[in-house]
Amino acid sequence: MLQKKQLSLFDLSMIVVSLVIGMGIFRTPVNVAVKAQIPSLFFLAWLIGGLVAYCGALIYAEIGSRFPVNGGYYKIFSACYHPSIAFAMNGIIIVTNAAFIAGVTLIGSEYLSSVILPADVPTDTYRLLIAGITVLIFYGINLLGLKTSSKIQNILSIIKIVLILMLICALFTGSTNSGIPPVFKSVSGEAPGWADYGKALGLCLVAVSFSFGGYTQTINLGGEVREPKKILPKGIRFGILIVIALYMLINYAYVQVIGFEELKTADSIAAILAGKIFGPVGYTLLSGLIFLSVLGYVNVNLLSNPRALFAMGEEKALPAAFAWQHKKTGVMVFSLTAFTALVLIILFYGKTFDTLLNYTIILDCIGTASSAATLFYLRKSTAHLDKDSIFTLKWYPFIPIIFISFYIFVALSIYQDDPVSALNGLLVFAIFMLLYFIGYWARRLRSQRK
Numbered sequence: 001m002l003q004k005k006q007l008s009l010f011d012l013s014m015i016v017v018s019l020v021i022g023m024g025i026f027r028t029p030v031n032v033a034v035k036a037q038i039p040s041l042f043f044l045a046w047l048i049g050g051l052v053a054y055c056g057a058l059i060y061a062e063i064g065s066r067f068p069v070n071g072g073y074y075k076i077f078s079a080c081y082h083p084s085i086a087f088a089m090n091g092i093i094i095v096t097n098a099a100f101i102a103g104v105t106l107i108g109s110e111y112l113s114s115v116i117l118p119a120d121v122p123t124d125t126y127r128l129l130i131a132g133i134t135v136l137i138f139y140g141i142n143l144l145g146l147k148t149s150s151k152i153q154n155i156l157s158i159i160k161i162v163l164i165l166m167l168i169c170a171l172f173t174g175s176t177n178s179g180i181p182p183v184f185k186s187v188s189g190e191a192p193g194w195a196d197y198g199k200a201l202g203l204c205l206v207a208v209s210f211s212f213g214g215y216t217q218t219i220n221l222g223g224e225v226r227e228p229k230k231i232l233p234k235g236i237r238f239g240i241l242i243v244i245a246l247y248m249l250i251n252y253a254y255v256q257v258i259g260f261e262e263l264k265t266a267d268s269i270a271a272i273l274a275g276k277i278f279g280p281v282g283y284t285l286l287s288g289l290i291f292l293s294v295l296g297y298v299n300v301n302l303l304s305n306p307r308a309l310f311a312m313g314e315e316k317a318l319p320a321a322f323a324w325q326h327k328k329t330g331v332m333v334f335s336l337t338a339f340t341a342l343v344l345i346i347l348f349y350g351k352t353f354d355t356l357l358n359y360t361i362i363l364d365c366i367g368t369a370s371s372a373a374t375l376f377y378l379r380k381s382t383a384h385l386d387k388d389s390i391f392t393l394k395w396y397p398f399i400p401i402i403f404i405s406f407y408i409f410v411a412l413s414i415y416q417d418d419p420v421s422a423l424n425g426l427l428v429f430a431i432f433m434l435l436y437f438i439g440y441w442a443r444r445l446r447s448q449r450k
Contacts, residue, residue: 007225009235011150012218014157016239018300019214020053021160023104025247026270026290028211029254033263035203037185039255045204046251048406050244053212055403057240058393059372061233064219065391066382068228071311072219073371078315080374084440087317088432089367090308096364098339101301102347105131108294111287131347138299139340142306145329146224149303156296163289164246170257170273202413209365209410211247215240216368220307233391302340309335316443317436362425365411369404376400 007015029042036042069075073093077086109130142149185192218236225232254263258272266272270290274282310332313322321334376397382390393399415422 006146007150007221007231007235009231009238011154012221012225012231012235013239013242014154015150015221015300015303016215016218016236017242018153018157018160018296019217019304020212020240020243021164021246021293022100022214022297023107023290023294024211025164025250026268028207029251030263030266030269031207032204033260035200035207037200039260041197041200041204042255042260043251045201045208046248048201049205049208049212050248052209052403052406053215053240054237054244055399056368056372057215057236058233059375059400059403060216060219061236061391062393063371063375063378064232064236065229066378066385067219068225068232069311070220070224071307071309071314072221073217074220074308074311075315076219076371076374076378078311078317080377081370083315083317084433084436085370086315087312087436088429089363089370090312091432091435092363092428093367094305094308094339095342097301097305098342099346101135101298101343102131104294104297105134105347108291109134112291115284115287128348132344134295135298135340135343135347138295138302139336141299142302142336143329143331143333145331146303149299153296153299153303156292156299159289160293160296161242161246163286163293164250166277166289167270167273168246168249168253170276171253173257173276199413199416202409203417205406205410206413206417209407212240212243213364213368215243216371217304217308220304220311229390302336306332306335306339309339317439362411362414362422363429365407365414369407369411372400372403372407 032045033042036045063076064072067076067079074086074090077089106127109127113127113130138149141152215236218239219232225235253273254269257276258266258269263269271283271286274286276282278285309318309322310325312318313320313324313335322332322338324334325331326333379396411422
């Protein structure tokens with residue numbers, strides 16, 4: 001079925017913003033501050049993360065421009081490596097994203113339930129109910145079609161941007177916290193050397209890189225973007241530049257208003273900033289805005305992930321039903337329903353998936369590096385394309401090499417910090433590859449019997 005070109009430059013930029021900005025920026029800075037120990041290393045990690053994310057935006061802008069298809073994140077692995085690798089990598093990403101949606105929705109529901117429910121009412125059941133209803137509402141919105149869901153996404157992304165800008169305004173309340181001067185301490189207790197700073201920076205970048213992650217999924221929507229060879233690269237770049245600006249400003253606000261040492265142990269850093277601006281009602285206002293921000297994250301993932309399942313159905317890595325679309329709306333109904341069902345299952349049985357999430361962190365690094373590396377293949381296989389009709393990044397191959405090296409460095413930092421989870425992550429990848437070949441041989445046996 002021919003895809004309708006419905007997404008504009010603004011639509012795509014807002015999708016990038018919501019894919020990247022989840023709940024992480026309201027929690028991750030605490031972890032980064034602990035690992036960094038000193039402000040200079042803290043800000044350096046966020047600056048490096050932002051620069052690498054922009055390099056990644058340029059790389060994926062060119063990939064999307066050269067390969068504008070639905071489910072692009074699956075299809076580039078399939079075309080440039082092997083369908084089994086595409087199946088394993090995307091299968092893990094889909095399960096992980098479903099778990100992230102479940103977790104983020106629960107966090108948002110916790111904020112909302114604390115405001116709308118009396119203090120003496122047990123919130124666990126209601127929190128779960130609010131989260132489940134939220135997912136189902138946005139499932140219904142996405143069933144209406146891409147045009148409707150993208151317009152809703154624009155509104156929710158703007159709310160998310162306004163929320164962060166509002167929190168940054170705490171810088172202008174006149175109350176700053178200089179705090180205790182922080183000191184960097186090595187594990188050995190001796191004077192720290194370059195190796196100590198390098199290890200600390202690597203651990204900081206683990207959290208920072210995931211706070212900047214998500215924009216790679218934008219290429220899943222390549223088949224539905226107007227003039228994809230022009231708008232797709234612009235949308236990715238504009239979106240990531242907005243994210244970088246917001247992240248640097250809000251982290252500066254966290255350090256200036258809360259204090260760096262206090263930031264390491266703070267429970268709700270966003271609530272502290274809101275309280276500085278609005279006083280006692282700050283938490284109530286923040287809770288409502290964070291819940292709306294969560295809605296944007298839910299909706300954008302219900303937009304993106306089913307398209308990967310759709311691509312897997314098109315290439316027969318999954319049953320053909322996953323490639324079915326509604327004739328009028330173009331909605332990938334079966335893929336959307338399957339992904340929503342996965343989110344709801346994890347939502348109600350989420351604790352059993354915690355370990356799996358830990359294992360998949362290193363795979364996200366490997367997946368990002370290896371998907372970026374497909375640019376080397378695509379440059380050769382699409383060399384016939386008119387250079388004026390596609391986006392071509394400058395400083396090639398320097399930028400892709402730097403980007404890939406960064407994620408290799410982060411993966412090695414993860415392995416050094418938690419080798420068991422890293423190795424188990426590779427085991428999970430191998431299991432998904434085995435599932436692909438089991439399905440492949442089952443299909444061959446069925447076709448031979450006919």
